[in-house]
Amino acid sequence: MTHLRKIMLEELQRRHYSEGTTRNYIRKVEAFARYFQCSPDRLGPQHIREYQAYLFTKRKLSPGSVTNHLCALRFFYIQTLKKPWSIAVGCQTLAGGRPSRYQNPCQRVTDYSIRFTQWRC
Secondary structure: OOHHHHHHHHHHHHOOOOHHHHHHHHHHHHHHHHHHOOOHHHOOHHHHHHHHHHHHHOOOOOHHHHHHHHHHHHHHHHHHOOOOOOOOOOOOEOOOOOEOOOOOOOOOHHHHHHHHHHHHO
16 A cells, blocks of 8 residues: 555545545545556646546546536545645636626536636535
8 A cells, every 4th residue: 555545545535535435535546646657646736637538538427427526636635635725727607616607607528627626616
């Protein structure tokens, strides 16, 4: 077991996440690292956006499934690495980070999905 996996596992258990969620989050962070063939602590927001696009376009996952992946990555970056989380790409939003379809709808579905999943996690 790697050092980062051990820390993430401890953080998940400390916060009383269920065993299923714990396994799921660990697998999703592993898949992210495997996709880039690099330790996830060396990857940043651009990699997360690229991975999200891959999940939508190549793997054809639903927005809900992609949200699950991003929530796992968000937990990893915020709770395990103690890094800030931001994958925004310039879509205007209302106060609180919620996407606004009235102010300036995103031009691409992936832009909207990135902001929505950032708010939802």
